[in-house]
Amino acid sequence: MNDTASGITRSPDSARPTVDARIYPKGGLDVLSRDEVARLKDASSGGMHDLLRRCALAVLTSGSASDDPRAAQELYPDFDIQVLQQDRGVRIDLVHAPAMAFVDGVIIRGVAELLFAVVRDLAYTAIELGPEYADELESSSGITNAVFGLLRNARILKPAEPNLVVCWGGHSIGRNEYEYTKDVGYELGLRGLDICTGCGPGAMKGPMKGATIAHAKQRKRRKRYIGITEPGIIAAESPNPIVNHLVIMPDIEKRLEAFVRIGHGIVVFPGGVGTAEEILYLLGILLREENARLPFPLVFTGPTAAAPYFEQIDRFLRLTLGEAATSRYDIIIDDPAKVARRMTAGIRQVREYRIAHKDSFYFNWALKIPLEFQQPFAPTHEAMAALALHRGRASHALAADLRRAFSGIVAGNVKEDGMRHIEAHGPFQIRGDNDMMQAMDALLRAFVEQRRMKISGEYRPCYQVTS
Structure with missing residues (x-):
């Protein structure tokens, strides 16, 4: 890995010191296709650039004690990343990157490896799991x-x-x-x-x-x-x-x-x-x-x-x-x-x-995972209210919907999209059999009382449990 960085500056809208850097990855991320680079650079509504920026900022602030997904973006509002394909490999340009990721102007090696992993995985996802492969992702084996x-x-x-x-x-x-x-x-x-x-x-x-x-x-x-x-x-x-x-x-x-x-x-x-x-x-x-x-x-x-x-x-x-x-x-x-x-x-x-x-x-090929456990669950208010949390169902089927209920609460707690949904429409409504909902409510209340929902600050529930 070779890299160059300018001196430490301060982003215009932030008190946090930042660094501009140019990094040349070595090993595991030597080359990307032009299509991969184009998708990573695409800042349109269907592009990957904003996702790349958010994930890259997360690894550049590795070790942060915050669990607010907006905190890093507010501290480094001018941060940006560009991935460029060159004849001799890949170049990553960082603008107003957190200075905490550098020592004497050189990016910390472990942080650089995590940054390369972000680019590698998002590029792979953009190409190999793109819209043209949607049909293959409709089956369990796919x-x-x-x-x-x-x-x-x-x-x-x-x-x-x-x-x-x-x-x-x-x-x-x-x-x-x-x-x-x-x-x-x-x-x-x-x-x-x-x-x-x-x-x-x-x-x-x-x-x-x-x-x-x-x-x-x-x-x-x-x-x-x-x-x-x-x-x-x-x-x-x-x-x-x-x-x-x-x-x-x-x-x-x-x-x-x-x-x-x-x-x-x-x-x-x-x-x-x-x-x-x-x-x-x-x-x-x-x-x-x-x-x-x-x-x-x-x-x-x-x-x-x-x-x-x-x-x-x-x-x-x-x-x-x-x-x-x-x-x-x-x-x-x-x-x-x-x-x-x-x-x-x-x-x-x-x-x-x-x-x-x-x-x-x-790789545990023998483990049978049914499609209901594999299909992505979008925790909208309608989807959360529609979960079938009732007795009489097979245990694995009930477990799948209980898992979705807790997944929705995770989204409302720490995922930016989920937090926006809660702010716009209020808490998720989770309904089911009385004894089951009482047990779930008691468990969730215990999590709140034991401060397991949030690292710092007062926790405001993103859910309401009713029978």
């Missing part, structure tokens, strides 16, 4: 192939022994819980396991931070800290600085599928509505008959103070999805080493199953 293609293009899929643990949990957690996620990551790292998270702060950063120390102690050379995000989330949850493989999926559904396709086991820490969405997504899939015998270690864990949190999650899952759901997860409180041993043993079973069924180690 969507899975698209997820595979995105991950392969990002060079995430590597033939190797199963060792990737996905860690889910909230971006807004207390210090005690954050330290616990580091302890678990440390124990996982001591056992040679790599970490994949949603790439942001809190429970997405802690396991990676703990694992870095353990990997250093074990002299592990090939260390993977994979962050998987999507355009609506990245602006609110910018990548933490430990992420060394960033992937931007086109939407939340493909992001969730990427987690469960490449992960060999999942650890869930305390979190908010996004974590609840992830739990419901995975359990809804694992409860299907065709996945009943598929090994997939799933552990809920936290410090002693988090025990009531998981008790409430467990009660909600039993009430909505039934007792069968409880057989697919373990709850381990305040014992990081036990969590790591459980993951290690579970991943060993995954390895044996993949060998017996001739499935790849790096």
